[in-house]
Amino acid sequence: MDRKPGGFEHLIKIHEPLFGSDITANRIGFDSLKLWVELSDERIIGVPLTWFPRLMKGSDEERNNYQLSKRGIHWDSLDEDISVEGLLAGQGDFNR
Numbered sequence: 663m664d665r666k667p668g669g670f671e672h673l674i675k676i677h678e679p680l681f682g683s684d685i686t687a688n689r690i691g692f693d694s695l696k697l698w699v700e701l702s703d704e705r706i707i708g709v710p711l712t713w714f715p716r717l718m719k720g721s722d723e724e725r726n727n728y729q730l731s732k733r734g735i736h737w738d739s740l741d742e743d744i745s746v747e748g749l750l751a752g753q754g755d756f757n758r
Contacts, residue, residue, distance in 0.1 A: 682723075685750070687734060733747075
């Protein structure tokens with residue numbers, strides 16, 4: 663078997679589509695603890711609202727006033743942008 667140093671390069675190529683820009687958010691929802699996102703590949707992911715303090719502190723009306731784009735989700739009134747790529751990578755907004 664011809665292997666390159668490290669031997670993990672093939673794994674990165676296999677998993678690239680999971681984080682590709684072709685996956686988008688179809689719709690979102692909230693419960694008392696989580697943001698739920700239905701993705702275009704039919705996965706549904708839930709992330710803690712504590713990852714996004716502006717969403718956590720926002721009213722139901724503010725949370726439900728969002729816009730979906732190819733890159734992610736935007737809340738104008740909360741000044742919050744969440745990318746699908748970031749959600750899939752497990753990245754929250756821990757700086758706010």
